[in-house]
Amino acid sequence: MTEINESRLKNHFLYPFLNPRSIAVFGANNEFLSTMGAMQLRNIIFGGFFTDKIYPLHPRLDEIQGLKAYKSVLDLPEIPDLALLILPTKVVPEVMENCGQKGIKNLIITSGGFKEIGEEGKILSDKINGIAKNYEMRFIGPNCLGIYNGWFQGEKENSNFNTMWIYETPERGTISIIAQSGTVASHLFWYCNKIGVKIGKSFSTGNENNIDVVDILEYLKEDPQTSVIGLYIEEIKRGKEFLDVVKKIVPNKPIIAIYAGGTDAATRSIMGHTGSISGDDKIYETVFKETGIISTFQIKEFLYYLRVFSYDIIPKGRRMGIITDSGGCGAMMAKAAEKLGLIIPEFSEQLKIKLKKYIPSIANIDNPLDLTFQFNQYNLYIKIPKLLINSGEIDGIIIYAVFGFEEILNVIKASGGKSYEEFDISNEIMRGIYLKPIQKLVKKTRIPVFYIGPQGYSNPWIKEFIKANIPIFDLWDMPIKCFSVLAQYSEYKKK
């Protein structure tokens, strides 16, 4: 589904922002620790940018991070596709003028200190709008961190374009984020790597003087590398256009949104943050409901929802089958599911008879299905989920618990126990035997199967799930929530 490049968007004005072939960087030096711009330049270099096409500008230094530095943008040997400004607020207008004279059309302005700080800032804000208009420039910001494009030179494996100062980069995937907060656009990358949220693009839009959420949504709508969109919103400037584009996007690409305004303190915070005046929570709730946007005010839910939608298996209904080796989490999941309007149906007699074959005599056959302690992994991973899927009685499955045996075997070995060399239960083999056949069935039947592994995300077996884009969770709160938003989206789409 995913095309390697986004060439069909080549003529969109945002394309060179994401895929510049040359860049001027203002405000970087060699002091990583004290200068944000130095880190930002560092990240551009480490993303694999053509180093002879990065032009640091500095009034005094001749060389920055191993690159030749220039005194003025006017001295550059070519017109860069993009200029990145990480400068004291007051010098921004003059530098913009220079960029305009040089013929640069695209800017990212990181500097803060505009409308979010009051009257003086507003004057400056109007000024940079005027300059941009004069020279027909487009710019992202001010007061932003810019762009992360994980598909930059997509044909190369580890290439990216990262103007943010956060140096951690997520694995490449089809999730794109647009955020009126640099934190949401970039700080999440460590956690993304922990739980396997694979991000393709992330935009920090800042004050949106020139390029706003709507512009970027229009781009992502057409972008073949984007299948799910995450939004962090403090204010929507162009309400009507937002509604129009979102309505067109949601049936094809789900949107998850955080609206951070709506309370007194949040409004104060937002005023100081991007200078926006946030609105009533109810208005936003109505908009989200009408357009089918999934909303949350929790950052971890935001990431989990993005992740589950990126797997692209949308259930047909709300009926869940829960398989556990432990009653407690089954009861908790059943409760959470019913609270969220999901259905945990009782199994039919025919299905119960079929299940009987695989269930130890002490366990009762019901939904949630409690297998109690058993090491017959084949039943847990294959036989029972298969029966449930083929029964047509459920629309999704949760399996608790999957365990990484490498770790368990290491523990056993360290205790002087048997080495179990006769079992080849390396993760490689396990994946082939336990995951592949079910995933084939999942793709065919569109019935999502979620797994929970309490050993946590650092366990090598759990990492296999992440690698293979199979929904894996470390505890049992999130799977229910995730299934419920999948079902919600599925119903919206049907309408």
Add this chain to the structure above:
Amino acid sequence: MTNIDNKIPFKDHFLYSILNPKSIAVFGANNNLLTTMGSMQLRNIIAGGGFTNNIYPIHPRLEEVQGLKAYKSVLNLPVTPDLAFLILPTKAIPQVMEECGQKGIKNLLITSGGFRESGSDGINLSNKIDHIAKSYNIRFIGPNCLGIYNGWYGYPEKKSAFFNTFWPYAIPERGNISIISQSGTVAAQTFWHAKDMGVKISKSVSVGNERNIDIVNLLEYFKEDPQTEVIGLYIEEIKRGKEFINIVKKIIPEKPIVAIYAGGTRAATRSIMSHTGSIGGNQKIYDAVFKETGIISTDSIMDFLYYLRTFSFAQKYNVFPKGKRVAIVTDSGGSGSMMAKTSELYGLEVPEFSEELSVQISDLIPPTASAVNPIDVTFDVNFINLFYKFPKILMKSGEVNSIIVYGVFDFDDVLKTMELSGMRIDDSMKSIKVMIDNAVLKPIKRLMRKYSVPVFYAGPFPYRYPWFQKFNSYNVPIFELWDHPTKCLSILSQYSDFRKKLTN
């Protein structure tokens, strides 16, 4: 202030020797650790390091189990063990219990399932084991449970031993939290997570069907146990309602209780019936009990662990906020806005600062930053300001009751990245790691105690990063991302408020 490290356990109770047996007989373990749950359980008992030659595996055929001499019958043992641990097919239980009784063993853990939770045969068997216990004066935990974890096994004589009869092998750090759970999963399979995020466990007991020893018995013990300062409950059914309410009311003013009640919906009731054989009750009844007694309740396992950790900190250092006013300091507007929103949604207040306080703060932040609450210091590498000076000014002002600081990075990771990028990292930068101990973590804890104002820290790194582990090692609350700090503060101030009312 309390210091658990100097605390000896509560000994004057029949549960003491179940939690701290000096000798143990284990039925149902062999050498196949992968396929027999009992083998893994024996392995974990050995790994706890508390026993010397006092573990007695009982096996009909094997001479040696996991390096230990095995016995054919409990009657052959050279001593009468303090505890017998049964992981056996259901049908064998009565006979083995009889033999234990004849040997004079008074305490049992019965892991085996297949009792009342699986129909009428099971119910008969249940009655049978009750009867045997009665005739020999045996007390037992279970059946249908995973048993016990005691992180303070044999303390203080034994310095770092633990007693773990569960099959999961992950061991959390030991602390002041004790868990009583009608689910083995909640009692044991949360340990990987607890270890990762610094939930420090004193004891965890999986009570199963509660044929003989129930939640109320354990609550009575934990009420008196100096090693327990916070209690977590997972409940599917409360058998002795009146006694439960009585004991809980006595505990809450001293030790906060966090509870999950898993019943109350139709599917949950079905699930519970096959799990422990209980009949799950009405949600409203439980809500009323929780409210009246001051138990903090949740339906989320993640919240459960976070709340326990929060109270563990508050109890250990006696830091309880005196009100609902919170200050939020961040290096990033987005997390500040979201926390401001959730604070208000959870019933906290994010007050505006007085003029004087705003001026004091403005002096320390860049001109582009925002000195209102939430404070957004923007990109600022002076983390001593962020971590220590702001909280100190805020505490002194008396304008807030609690503080959240977002912007904790793993500085080792940051420096490593810079070094790899060609920057020379000198010794003064490397000493930052040591500096944070002396310039932030130690003094902030002192201030928190002095003002009774909790400071919660958050940052974008997962817990496994060393700097986050460092905060955990100091018991300074640290959070990955920013969902839980406001939630936990709201719970903490709710409890503080409740406790204040009780003691006034």
